[in-house]
Amino acid sequence: MNNKTLFSFLTLILILFNYSISTTGLIWTQTGILISNDGQTNDDFGQSVSMSENYAVIGSPKSQVGNNTEQGKVYLFQNNGSNWVQYLTLTASDGNSSDNFGFSVQISQDENYIIVGAFAAKVGSNYYQGKTYIFQNNGTNWIEKQILTASDGNVGDFFGYSIGISQDDNYIIVGAYAAQVGNYSEQGKAYIFQNNGTNWIEKQILTASDGNSSNRFGWSVGISQSNYAIIGAPFANVVNSSEQGKSYVFENNGTNWIENQILTASDGNSGDNFGYSVGISQDVDYLIVGSPYANVSDKFYQGKAYLFEMNGSNWIEQEILTASDGNAGDFFGLSVQISSNFSIIGAPYATANNNTYQGKAYIFQNNGSAWNDETILFSSDGQIGDYFGKSVNLYYSSFIVGASHANVNNNSFEGKSYVFTTSSSIPQVSIQSCVSLFSQFACYWNQIIGSNFDYQIYYDQQWISIQNPLLNNSIYSQLFNSSQYPNISGNVDYSIQIRACDSFMNVCGDASNPWNLTTRIDSVKNLSLSALLNSQISVSWDYPDVPLFNSTPKLDHYIISYQSNSSNQTQLSFPNSSKSAILTSNLLSNTNYSVSIWGCSNEECLNQNQGEIVSNSIFTLFGKVYNLSCSISNSINIECNWNQPSGSRIPTNYTFSYSSNDSNDSNSIQITTTSYNFTALIPNEEYTINVSACDSNLNCGDISTINIKTKLTKPNILYWNGGIQEFQINFSKIERNYGYLISIDNGNTWNHFDQINESGENVYGIKDNIPGNVLYTILISGCSESTCNISLLGPSSSSVSMIAKLGNIESLSCSSTETSIKCNWNGLLLSEGLKGYCFSCNSTTEFLNSNQTEFTQNNLKEGEVYLISVFASALDNCLASSYSGSPSYLAVLTAGNSVQTTSSSSSKAGVIAAAVIVPIVVIAIVIIAIVLIRKKKQPKYTSVDQPSQNKLLVSHDDKSEKFD
Ligand SMILES: *[C@@H]1O[C@H](CO)[C@@H](O)[C@H](O)[C@H]1NC(C)=O
Ligand SMILES: *[C@@H]1O[C@H](CO)[C@@H](O)[C@H](O)[C@H]1NC(C)=O
Ligand SMILES: *[C@@H]1O[C@H](CO)[C@@H](O)[C@H](O)[C@H]1NC(C)=O
Ligand SMILES: *[C@@H]1O[C@H](CO)[C@@H](O)[C@H](O)[C@H]1NC(C)=O
Numbered sequence: 004m005n006n007k008t009l010f011s012f013l014t015l016i017l018i019l020f021n022y023s024i025s026t027t028g029l030i031w032t033q034t035g036i037l038i039s040n041d042g043q044t045n046d047d048f049g050q051s052v053s054m055s056e057n058y059a060v061i062g063s064p065k066s067q068v069g070n071n072t073e074q075g076k077v078y079l080f081q082n083n084g085s086n087w088v089q090y091l092t093l094t095a096s097d098g099n100s101s102d103n104f105g106f107s108v109q110i111s112q113d114e115n116y117i118i119v120g121a122f123a124a125k126v127g128s129n130y131y132q133g134k135t136y137i138f139q140n141n142g143t144n145w146i147e148k149q150i151l152t153a154s155d156g157n158v159g160d161f162f163g164y165s166i167g168i169s170q171d172d173n174y175i176i177v178g179a180y181a182a183q184v185g186n187y188s189e190q191g192k193a194y195i196f197q198n199n200g201t202n203w204i205e206k207q208i209l210t211a212s213d214g215n216s217s218n219r220f221g222w223s224v225g226i227s228q229s230n231y232a233i234i235g236a237p238f239a240n241v242v243n244s245s246e247q248g249k250s251y252v253f254e255n256n257g258t259n260w261i262e263n264q265i266l267t268a269s270d271g272n273s274g275d276n277f278g279y280s281v282g283i284s285q286d287v288d289y290l291i292v293g294s295p296y297a298n299v300s301d302k303f304y305q306g307k308a309y310l311f312e313m314n315g316s317n318w319i320e321q322e323i324l325t326a327s328d329g330n331a332g333d334f335f336g337l338s339v340q341i342s343s344n345f346s347i348i349g350a351p352y353a354t355a356n357n358n359t360y361q362g363k364a365y366i367f368q369n370n371g372s373a374w375n376d377e378t379i380l381f382s383s384d385g386q387i388g389d390y391f392g393k394s395v396n397l398y399y400s401s402f403i404v405g406a407s408h409a410n411v412n413n414n415s416f417e418g419k420s421y422v423f424t425t426s427s428s429i430p431q432v433s434i435q436s437c438v439s440l441f442s443q444f445a446c447y448w449n450q451i452i453g454s455n456f457d458y459q460i461y462y463d464q465q466w467i468s469i470q471n472p473l474l475n476n477s478i479y480s481q482l483f484n485s486s487q488y489p490n491i492s493g494n495v496d497y498s499i500q501i502r503a504c505d506s507f508m509n510v511c512g513d514a515s516n517p518w519n520l521t522t523r524i525d526s527v528k529n530l531s532l533s534a535l536l537n538s539q540i541s542v543s544w545d546y547p548d549v550p551l552f553n554s555t556p557k558l559d560h561y562i563i564s565y566q567s568n569s570s571n572q573t574q575l576s577f578p579n580s581s582k583s584a585i586l587t588s589n590l591l592s593n594t595n596y597s598v599s600i601w602g603c604s605n606e607e608c609l610n611q612n613q614g615e616i617v618s619n620s621i622f623t624l625f626g627k628v629y630n631l632s633c634s635i636s637n638s639i640n641i642e643c644n645w646n647q648p649s650g651s652r653i654p655t656n657y658t659f660s661y662s663s664n665d666s667n668d669s670n671s672i673q674i675t676t677t678s679y680n681f682t683a684l685i686p687n688e689e690y691t692i693n694v695s696a697c698d699s700n701l702n703c704g705d706i707s708t709i710n711i712k713t714k715l716t717k718p719n720i721l722y723w724n725g726g727i728q729e730f731q732i733n734f735s736k737i738e739r740n741y742g743y744l745i746s747i748d749n750g751n752t753w754n755h756f757d758q759i760n761e762s763g764e765n766v767y768g769i770k771d772n773i774p775g776n777v778l779y780t781i782l783i784s785g786c787s788e789s790t791c792n793i794s795l796l797g798p799s800s801s802s803v804s805m806i807a808k809l810g811n812i813e814s815l816s817c818s819s820t821e822t823s824i825k826c827n828w829n830g831l832l833l834s835e836g837l838k839g840y841c842f843s844c845n846s847t848t849e850f851l852n853s854n855q856t857e858f859t860q861n862n863l864k865e866g867e868v869y870l871i872s873v874f875a876s877a878l879d880n881c882l883a884s885s886y887s888g889s890p891s892y893l894a895v896l897t898a899g900n901s902v903q904t905t906s907s908s909s910s911k912a913g914v915i916a917a918a919v920i921v922p923i924v925v926i927a928i929v930i931i932a933i934v935l936i937r938k939k940k941q942p943k944y945t946s947v948d949q950p951s952q953n954k955l956l957v958s959h960d961d962k963s964e965k966f967d
Contacts, residue, residue, distance in 0.1 A: 024379040031366070033383055034401075035087035035422035037061060039078050042411055048078065048418030049405030051108045052394045053117075057082050058090070059403055060117055061420050062105030062394075068094050075104030077119050079145065087422055095121060095136055096147050104136070107163060112170045112285065112398065115140055116148075120163030120177065126152050133162030135177045137203060153179060153194055154205050162194070165221060165235075170228040170285040173198055174206075174255075178221030178234065184210050191220030193234045195260055207260050211236060211251050220251065223293075225283035230255035231263070233290055235278030241267050248277030250292045252318055264318050268294055268309055277309065282340040288313035289369075291324075291346050293336030299325050306335030308348045310367075310374055322374050326350060326365050335365065338395045338405075344369050347402050349392025355381040362391030364404045382406060382421050391421070400425045400510045429456065429512030432501045435478060437518040441615035442493035442525035442547075443484035448501050448515065450477045456503035461514060463490045466502070493525025493547055493614065494558060494604060524558055524602035524614025532598055532621040536705055538590040540565070540598065540621060543583040547602055547614065558602045558614075565598040567591065592626030592704060593650020593696075625654055625696035625704025628677075638714040639686055644678040645694055648704065654696035658703045661692045673697070686715045687739040687787045715740050715785035717801045718765070725805040727889070728775050728835070731768035732783065732803060740785030743767075746800075748780040758791045775809035776836030776877035776886040809836050809875040809888035817895045821865040824895045827857040831875045831888070841881035843872045843890075850881045863897050871895050 037059055039048050043066065051062035059080040068074040074094070081090040095104045098121070107120035117138040126132035132152065139148040153162045156179070165178035175196040184190035190210065197206040209232070211220045223235035232253040241247040247267065254263040268277045271294070280293035290311040299305040306329070310322040324346065326335045330353065338349035346369075351362040361381065368376035380402070382391045386409065394405035402423045411417040435447040446460070458479065459466040467488060472481040485491045499518045504511035525547035533541045542563060558579045565586060566572040573589045579602075590596065598621065602614035629646035636642060641661070647654055659679045660671035668684040683690055689712045697703035716737050723732040734743075745757040745767055759767060767783070784800030810831055817826035824844065831837040833853055840851040844860040851858055863869060875888035 031378055031380060031423050031425050033380075033421055034424045035059075035080075036382075036384065037078070037080050037087055037089075037420040037422065038411055039063060039066075039076075039092075039417075040089050041092075042414055042417040043067060044414040045416045046076075046414075046418050047407045047416065049394060049407040049409070049420040050106055050418070051120075052403045052405040052420050053108050053110045053396045054398045054401060054403045054422070055110045055112055055114045056398060058110055058114060059087055059420065059422060060108045060110045061405065062108040062119065063418065064103040064106040064121075066105070068098055068104075071098060071100040071102075073101045073103060074098040075102055075106065075121060077105045077108055077117070079117070091145055093117065093119065093136075093138055093145060093147075095119075095124075095134075095150075097150065099125060102134075107166045109166055109168050111168045111172050113172065115172055116168060117145060118166050118168050118175055120166045122161040122164040122179075124163070126156055126162075129156060129158045129160075131159045131161060131181075132156040133160055133164065133179060135163040135166055135175070137175070149203055151175070151177060151194075151196055151203060151205075153177075153182075153192070153208075155208065157182065160192075165224040167224050167226040167232075167283075169226045173228075174226050174232075175203060176209075176224045176226040176232050176234075178224040180219040180221040180236075182221070184214055187214060187216040187218075189217045189219055190214040191218055191222070191234075191236060193221045193224055193232070195226075195232070209234060209251075209253055209260060209262075211239070211249075211265075212262050213265065215239065218249075223278060223281040225281050225290075227283045227288075228285045229288060231283060231288065231290075232260060233266075233281045233283050233292075235281045235292065237276040237278040239278070241271055244271060244273040244275075246274050246276060247271040248275055248279065248294065250278040250281055250290075252290070266290070266292060266309075266311060266318060266320075268292075268297070268307070268323075269320050270323065272297065275307075280337060280339040282346070284341050284343050286343055288318075289341050289343060289346075290318060291339045291341040291348075293339040293348065295334040295336040297336070299329055302329065302331040304332050304334055305329040306333055306337065306350060308336040308339050308346070310341070310346065324348060324365075324367055324374065326353070326363070326379070327377055328379065330354065333363075338392060340396050342397055342399065345397055345400070345402075346374060347395040347397050347404075349395040349404065351390040351392040351406075353392070355385055355391070358385055358387045358389075360388045360390060360408075361385040362389055362393070362406060364392045364395055364402070366402065380404060380421075380423055382409075382419070386410060389419070425510055429503050429505060429510065431513040432458065432503050432515040434499065434501055434515045434518045437497075437499050437520050439520050439522045439611065440482070441523045443482060443491055444497065444499070444520060444522055445480060445482045446499060446501065446518070447478055447480045450474060450479055451503040451512065452477075456505060456512075459502050459504055459511065460488070461500040461502075462488075462497045466511075469501070491522070493522050494602075496521045521604075521611070523611055524604055526615040526617040527561070527600055527602065530598075530600060530617045530619050532619050534621055534624045534702060535585065536624060537587075538592040538594075538623045538626065538705075540586040540590065540596060540623060541583065542586060542598060542600065544600060544617075545582065557604065559605055559612075560603050560608075561600055562603060562608055563598065563600045565590075565596045567594045567596050570594075590623055591650070592623050593648060593652055595620055595622050595651070622652060622698070623650075624702060625650065625652070625698070627705045627707040628657070628694050628696055631692075631694055631707040631709050633692055633709050633711045635711060635714055638716045639683040640680060641683055641690060641692070641711060641713070642678070642680045643692055643694070643709070645707065647677060648696050652698065655699040656697040656701065656703075658693070658695045658697055658701075660694075661690050663688050663690050673701070683713045685739070686713050686737070687785075688713050712787075715787050718743060718783050718785060720783065720801045720803050723781070723803045723805055725779075725807045725886075726768075727808040728772040728810050729769055730773075730779065730781070730805050730807055731766065732781060733766035734783055734801065736765055737785045740787065741789045742786050742791065744782075744784055744786050744791045744800075746782040748782070749774070749777045758786060772810060772835070773807055774835040775807045775875075775888065776838070776884075778804055778806050780804045806886050807836075808886050809877050811889045812840070812873045812875060812891040815871070815873050815891040815893050817871055817893055819863075819895050819897045821897055822863045823859055823861045824863060824869055824871065824897060825857070825859040826871055826873065826893070826895075828873055828891070830854075830856040836877055836886070837875050838879050839876050841874050841876050841887075841890075843881075844869050848881050850876070850879075865897055867897055869895050869897065 048063040064075040066076040077093040079091040080087040102121040102124040104121035122133040124134040135151040160179040160182040162179035180191040182192040193209040196203040218236040218239040220236035237248040239249040250266040275297040277294040282291040295306040297307040308324040333350040333353040335350035353363040355361040366378040367374040389406040389409040391406035407418040409419040437446040472479040500514040528545035599618040605612035631645040633643040662669035718734040813829040872890040874890035877886035
């Protein structure tokens with residue numbers, strides 16, 4: 004059914020069921036005719052009625068239960084929104100015939116309890132003592148909880164003829180009008196029961212302070228939340244007016260109920276039966292007392308009702324209510340009830356629609372100062388003798404009227420009840436507009452003039468009060484969002500209605516026509532950004548408020564937009580199921596970007612289809628540092644420098660890390676400078692060096708990388724020595740080399756390379772006849788590759804300088820005459836360092852030029868032995884030089900005969916002792932000279948450890964052929 008049809012249908016109901024005549028602004032509608040599903044003739048269904056928001060409770064005291072005639076039942080009807088549906092039937096667990104269970108009923112307004120009077124029930128052996136039953140609502144069912152009886156009950160008390168329960172469920176009052184008090188039969192009593200949480204305890208027995216026989220105190224009762232009880236004694240005499248009637252007000256002072264006031268009618272007369280019915284409002288202090296036998300002018304038994312109001316300390320008769328269309332014998336006031344807004348009064352014997360005794364009910368509305376807005380209710384299907392109005396009750400703006408003698412089909416006096424509600428004449432609100440504001444919406448509607456109305460909104464299965472809307476030029480506005488109104492979120496279709504309500508009366512006007520809108524997609528949740536390397540940005544988020552994909556319109560896709568101060572906007576689209584993205588394009592390093600995301604409900608993401616935007620900003624990471632360069636100093640010391648990266652932020656730190664193939668020589672540190680030096684542990688090793696710029700949170704940017712190889716360490720020369728046309732060095736082993744490169748320089752040019760492969764401590768010597776008396780500089784360094792090249796020599800080489808000795812004279816031979824000795828020998832080459840020869844004959848020494856290899860010593864004595872020695876001199880004289888060659892010796896006899904000589908060193912055995920002394924002296928001199936020279940050279944090599952012992956000379960024959 005669409006809204007328009009629904010509206011027409013409701014209008015039809017209003018026309019069909021408008022069985023009321025109203026002088027008020029309210030519209031009264033009969034919304035239900037309640038009939039029991041198992042009714043029988045004479046049930047008196049409707050003898051008593053009560054109602055709450057969801058239930059109507061109807062007493063049917065003459066109903067048969069099983070074989071028990073007139074045991075009585077109570078029918079519970081439930082309001083399902085549009086209809087009253089019979090829901091449960093309550094009966095007494097201990098019921099008997101003629102109990103009249105249901106003669107009186109009352110439901111507590113919070114729907115926790117139903118109390119049912121059975122005034123004719125037998126208690127023990129006491130006939131008609133009476134009982135009252137308490138049923139409790141357990142949520143799904145109503146359970147008989149307790150059976151109340153009077154502690155002092157007697158035969159024929161009629162306990163339960165009238166009953167009442169306070170709205171706060173604290174007290175129950177039960178009338179027993181026929182109870183004897185002292186010697187006064189039927190003076191009547193009322194019993195107060197108090198709820199202690201689990202049980203109802205008889206708390207007090209109320210009697211009239213001025214009671215007398217047959218007053219029938221307790222014929223009618225009522226009790227309020229505000230601690231007042233009212234008890235009617237309709238047959239009490241007032242001074243000389245017999246059976247004029249009285250009503251008694253008792254007040255609970257906290258511990259006791261105290262008789263507070265005795266009410267009588269200001270215009271009462273004999274036989275009025277004031278107090279035949281009583282009613283009390285729960286919250287505001289109003290009392291109503293029916294006086295159905297009162298005459299109105301000359302109309303006998305037309306009936307009256309008296310309205311009393313508490314003026315602070317006293318109950319004041321405020322109004323005497325009569326029917327505007329009353330007639331004799333109507334018995335207006337036979338039943339009454341009152342709330343703070345309405346009173347309802349039954350006139351069950353009134354003629355309606357020309358039907359005698361069909362009955363009427365009258366509603367008087369409290370307009371604040373008076374109760375004179377009258378509405379007359381009558382039943383839609385009334386017949387003669389229905390007694391519509393035999394019982395009445397109300398709940399806010401809903402009213403129930405019992406017609407206990409109505410015929411149902413062929414069952415006479417089975418009884419019916421009728422429910423009326425007022426849909427009110429509060430005008431309908433019209434919505435000017437409602438607009439979606441992403442996950443919330445705002446509405447504008449017209450003000451209803453006339454009263455202080457509240458407004459309610461309907462968008463999600465229920466009406467919700469609108470708190471403090473803004474009023475501007477007769478237009479109200481209000482923003483509705485989930486912080487104050489439940490279930491408002493983005494991307495949802497709403498059908499919104501607004502109505503005005505009079506909360507005091509609990510009535511509302513008709514709902515506005517619906518305004519349909521779809522809220523725009525909500526903002527995504529938990530947007531989070533993080534910067535990645537290569538200037539990328541990672542975005543993650545959670546879905547916006549549900550519903551997402553199943554609703555109409557659904558979330559179609561997301562848009563992410565980003566830009567920096569200086570760049571254009573980039574927009575990208577992502578599928579609706581995504582919760583993360585990585586932004587890669589058009590991004591600069593070290594730049595602040597504002598990133599926004601929103602959902603779209605349509606392919607085209609414009610206007611209403613565009614969801615709420617959430618933004619955040621982030622700096623991209625630093626880019627690479629500029630000009631990273633590293634150099635090697637001293638084999639394994641690495642020195643690196645760089646410049647800060649571009650962008651607006653200056654790095655707080657740099658992460659400097661290096662690594663080699665050996666994980667032990669890897670490290671990563673934070674520094675603040677743009678240079679860093681470190682000593683690597685591994686020679687001849689490739690190191691990878693990474694540098695990145697970082698912010699104060701150690702978010703580090705792109706990594707600049709450089710590779711650099713360390714050099715070999717220097718082999719330390721431990722010992723060296725120049726020999727005869729040869730030298731020797733030994734040196735410490737170094738790591739990670741492919742052998743060693745030896746370079747020997749004897750002047751301006753390198754003239755010897757020798758690649759050697761040795762393990763352990765290395766000794767190197769050259770034994771070939773290199774020129775003596777030449778300053779040689781020997782460099783040794785490791786080879787970092789298998790082919791070793793001079794160009795690799797550098798800081799990682801060690802050098803030492805030495806001079807080799809001259810060689811010895813070979814083949815010295817002499818011939819003699821009587822007075823001369825002539826010697827010759829094989830000379831050395833100039834290139835071998837020769838400066839000349841020293842020829843000694845005994846103590847006479849001659850320096851000879853280098854081209855002389857022959858010398859004749861004259862003027863000798865005949866027949867003497869002369870010791871001849873010749874050595875190659877490294878000097879221009881014959882002072883002993885450590886670099887000069889070793890002498891060759893020969894002993895020669897002057898005799899005229901030539902003497903064949905042998906080599907000097909092997910022929911000494913045959914030489915006289917004096918001749919042997921000379922070479923010893925010469926050797927001693929040489930040794931001293933060597934020591935002196937060494938001492939002179941030492942400061943140049945202070946870093947070299949001298950071994951304690953000289954090593955043996957070892958020739959390196961396999962390389963010697965390379966000697967130039
Ligand atoms: C009612 O009375 C009839 C006839 O006496 C009997 O058969 C039946 O069992 C009774 N039913 C109950 C519920 O007592
Ligand atoms: C209410 O009472 C009925 C009948 O005794 C029982 O079946 C049901 O479980 C009760 N519900 C609760 C909520 O106690
Ligand atoms: C209520 O009264 C009953 C009966 O006297 C008693 O057993 C129960 O303990 C009382 N409960 C409380 C909460 O006082
Ligand atoms: C209530 O009234 C009784 C009886 O008059 C009295 O004894 C009691 O003190 C009163 N309690 C209070 C709280 O006033």
